[in-house]
Amino acid sequence: MASIALVDDDRNILTSVSIALKSEGFTVRVYSDGETALKALAENPPDLAVLDIKMPRMDGMELLRRLRERTAVPVIFLTSKDDELDEALGLAMGADDYITKPFSQRLLIARIRAILRRTEARAEPEAPDEAQPAAEPIVRGRLSMDPARHRVSWNGQDVVLTVTEFLLLEVLAQRPGFVKTRDQLMDTAYQDDVYVDDRTIDSHIKRLRRKFRAVDPEFKAIETLYGVGYRFAEE
Structure with missing residues (x-):
């Protein structure tokens, strides 16, 4: 059962998305600010983190930067609509994907599953005699x-x-x-x-x-x- 961390200062988003993810079988941890999330996620990384970019105290960009110093946990950013600067900076810093607000919970869940599948495929150990050929360039x-x-x-x-x-x-x-x-x-x-x-x-x-x-x-x-x-x- 994959664990998902949600970091957003909007309590309504934390509550609604948490309920949706739990109904899909995920374990969910929620944090309302970046500073609190950093310590928890660095000590016990989830399988994937969903980070809001614009938060007080520590925004999502700084949280991602500091997480990348300690862990390679996959990250999806929540961004403002059509905020190309946020998108470009986030991807350059190592985010795996982004979704613009307002967003469909079904779309978010689909993106989470796609990233987890790709992450699991990369991490899957292969026995020498049963190894599947890697995807060709x-x-x-x-x-x-x-x-x-x-x-x-x-x-x-x-x-x-x-x-x-x-x-x-x-x-x-x-x-x-x-x-x-x-x-x-x-x-x-x-x-x-x-x-x-x-x-x-x-x-x-x-x-x-x-x-x-x-x-x-x-x-x-x-x-x-x-x-x-x-x-x-x-x-």
Whole structure:
């Protein structure tokens, strides 16, 4: 049974999300400020932590920075809507994903499960005679993806992606030139029957392009086929 730490100064969020997670079988620990959470999480790390960014006394960024000095616990940030600076800083500091407020509890639970599955897969010991082959790296022109290490680079420069962004790019890059509809991309990124609309996928694609254009302003590898979906362009 995985343990989840919730750190937020909003009591309503702590209560409602805690109830939702417990109903899914998780063990939940709640903290209303970063200072209290730091000591507890450093001494007894959970399987995953959900941190609000804007908190008094110690904000989520500082909490993550100090946690990363002691533990590699996976972290999901809760951010203000469209706060790109928070998103970029959080991912650069080692957050695994982010969700903007207000958020769906079902979406949060789906993201938590996705990160835990990926974390467990990396940590799984393999017996020499029963070892499963590791996911093969994907190389498409200037794009390089290593699913086993969750690493992406473009033209030799690292690009930091969330779990959801990584999954979307991976499914597009696996078959360059082939179109993936929004429904197919939603099935890839959001498991456990979580409903999201088309605009959510469009927003992730927009962020993906923005991150790649930060290292290459001429990046055009993710193409839109209007009314159909998206594809990774063959070079």
